[in-house]
Amino acid sequence: KGCFADGPFTFQGDHYTVRDYDAQPKPLQRPHPPILIGGGAPRVLRMAGREADIVGINPNLSSGELDAAVVRSSVAEQTRQKVEWIRDGAGERFDDLELQIRYFFAAISDDARGLAEAVAPGFGLTAAEALESGVALVGSVDECCEILQRRREEWQVSYIVFGDDNFEAFAPVVAGLAGT
Numbered sequence: 001k002g003c004f005a006d007g008p009f010t011f012q013g014d015h016y017t018v019r020d021y022d023a024q025p026k027p028l029q030r031p032h033p034p035i036l037i038g039g040g041a042p043r044v045l046r047m048a049g050r051e052a053d054i055v056g057i058n059p060n061l062s063s064g065e066l067d068a069a070v071v072r073s074s075v076a077e078q079t080r081q082k083v084e085w086i087r088d089g090a091g092e093r094f095d096d097l098e099l100q101i102r103y104f105f106a107a108i109s110d111d112a113r114g115l116a117e118a119v120a121p122g123f124g125l126t127a128a129e130a131l132e133s134g135v136a137l138v139g140s141v142d143e144c145c146e147i148l149q150r151r152r153e154e155w156q157v158s159y160i161v162f163g164d165d166n167f168e169a170f171a172p173v174v175a176g177l178a179g180t
Helices: 042-051 068-072 076-096 112-123 127-131 141-155 164-177
Strands: 009-012 017-021 036-039 054-057 098-103 105-108 136-139 157-162
Touching (some): 036 042, 042 054, 042 076, 054 076, 076 141, 098 141, 105 164, 112 136, 136 141, 141 157, 157 164
Parallel strands (some): 036 054, 054 098, 098 157, 105 136
Antiparallel strands (some): 009 017
16 A cells, blocks of 8 residues: 555565655555455455455465365355454454455356256255355346345445356346446
């Protein structure tokens, strides 16, 4: 944040030192552009709650492997825990934060349960766990709108990210939620 302020910036920490750095050009947003920090583990999410403007709720990748544990770290219970870690770090500023989730598995389907039953076992989840996961969004357009509204209320998530392969399919969901 100090690099965005007027004038030179100096910082000395345990791992690096910056002396008289004057980053240019300076951002138009003041005091700085919105800072987004994402993570899936307690330490990062508490720090993000304390320092960021936008906090991304991600799978926990601390194992260094893309395995069933990564997917399991995004079930509903774990996502609720992540929101609590963010809240712990943020303290009184929690209500000023914007929480973000990236849906890695998203599909518009009139048979969400059937799709979940087919896909979930490959990730070590039950169909119910997959449908409530913080990295999956599956259902009809109306169901997806309802799920996103419920997650906004329960998890305070208002910033949603889809992959470019979902843009067209989820356009009706975005239109259905515009202004809510």
